[in-house]
Amino acid sequence: MTFRRFLLAGSAGLGMLLVSACGGSSSPAGQEPPPPPVSPAPPVSLSFQGLDGYIINELYQHSGVLLAASDDGVHRQNSSGNWVAAGLTGYDVMAMSLLTEQHWLASTVKTNQDGFPAYLLYESFNGGSDWHEIDYQFGLAGENEAIFAMHYDAAAQLVYATGIDVLASSSDMGQTWKAVHGDFGGFGQPKTALTQSADGQTIWYGGQGAIENGVFYQYDVASNEAIMHTDLFPNPSSIKAIRYAPDDPDTVYVSAEGGIIRSTDHGQSWQAVLDNVNFRFYFDLIIDPAAPQRIYTAGWAKNFTEPQPLIIEWTDDGGASWQQYQYPEQDFFGGVRSMILVEENRQQVIYFGLFKGGIMRMPLP
Numbered sequence: 001m002t003f004r005r006f007l008l009a010g011s012a013g014l015g016m017l018l019v020s021a022c023g024g025s026s027s028p029a030g031q032e033p034p035p036p037p038v039s040p041a042p043p044v045s046l047s048f049q050g051l052d053g054y055i056i057n058e059l060y061q062h063s064g065v066l067l068a069a070s071d072d073g074v075h076r077q078n079s080s081g082n083w084v085a086a087g088l089t090g091y092d093v094m095a096m097s098l099l100t101e102q103h104w105l106a107s108t109v110k111t112n113q114d115g116f117p118a119y120l121l122y123e124s125f126n127g128g129s130d131w132h133e134i135d136y137q138f139g140l141a142g143e144n145e146a147i148f149a150m151h152y153d154a155a156a157q158l159v160y161a162t163g164i165d166v167l168a169s170s171s172d173m174g175q176t177w178k179a180v181h182g183d184f185g186g187f188g189q190p191k192t193a194l195t196q197s198a199d200g201q202t203i204w205y206g207g208q209g210a211i212e213n214g215v216f217y218q219y220d221v222a223s224n225e226a227i228m229h230t231d232l233f234p235n236p237s238s239i240k241a242i243r244y245a246p247d248d249p250d251t252v253y254v255s256a257e258g259g260i261i262r263s264t265d266h267g268q269s270w271q272a273v274l275d276n277v278n279f280r281f282y283f284d285l286i287i288d289p290a291a292p293q294r295i296y297t298a299g300w301a302k303n304f305t306e307p308q309p310l311i312i313e314w315t316d317d318g319g320a321s322w323q324q325y326q327y328p329e330q331d332f333f334g335g336v337r338s339m340i341l342v343e344e345n346r347q348q349v350i351y352f353g354l355f356k357g358g359i360m361r362m363p364l365p
Helices: none
Strands: 002-010 013-021 047-050 056-062 065-070 073-077 083-085 092-098 104-111 117-124 149-153 158-162 166-170 178-182 193-196 202-208 214-220 225-230 239-245 248-256 259-263 271-274 285-287 295-298 311-315 323-326 336-344 347-354 359-363
Touching: 056 092, 056 336, 056 347, 065 092, 073 092, 092 158, 149 193, 158 193, 158 202, 178 214, 193 239, 202 239, 214 239, 239 285, 248 285, 271 311, 285 336, 295 336
Parallel strands: 092 149
Antiparallel strands: 002 013, 013 323, 047 359, 056 065, 065 073, 073 083, 092 104, 104 117, 149 158, 158 166, 166 178, 193 202, 202 214, 214 225, 239 248, 248 259, 259 271, 285 295, 295 311, 311 323, 336 347, 347 359
């Protein structure tokens, strides 16, 4: 194994790119070794966008509106590119559903006067200017469970949400919920990953099971049946995101504590895309729509109190090899908890939501 070091100039200074190469027998005497293959320019143009100190739980976009659900309320990006408060200050906003550009739902938690978590669902009809609490039922016996993820199926006019061990749906924009798979009051850990196929026929959701195992479900909307996928990562693990490839409806990626896997046959078989990561958390991944073999991700080492570097990882060949770029800022909370791909002025841009580090922006090359 040989290693080559390159110093790369980013928008905030110098970083280091480490590229590993396997094999490498020496060239015959008297001959120059062949030049290394030329790869696309690495993505090193990172810029800090603000919200330092906030935990960015999730990033969302609807009709050009970019939002951040944080541990201290909702924030939105204004026309100048700055992030401003959009309500629910003092609440940990765990998940949102953007029904329209102005109509939003937000699942929150806040410690009550008795020291227990209170799970509340809020609604805004004017893009976060005002919020009101929804009198809703998501659980058993009049007690609301936490809603960890939400997804709006606009075609079916249904809001889907996940709890500890349930996938539920609401046809009245969050007021009443019915379990479509699993059960309210179940055991385990949060199911925070939730996505739906483009044709609306498959819903994927997952997180962690009762024995700290990574588990996710492939739910068929028509048959109301689900396939459980488990133990596809070294345990303990937790599923963090499930994403479809932009060019193939049968190709699905899953990121988790422990790396990234892929299925090219809609869940029948799985292959490792990024592994041997020593239980590092990968909360999301981005597939370049112009070049689907190029995938971006960034991880989080499970550390709640100390800074850690921001490390961007990407592959140009669908996961056969990976490269890294480390943001040069020291004493920085660079663990990535959310990612989103948006289009700005005809250019694809990735935003990274950090754990206590705010938001970073990276245009794609």
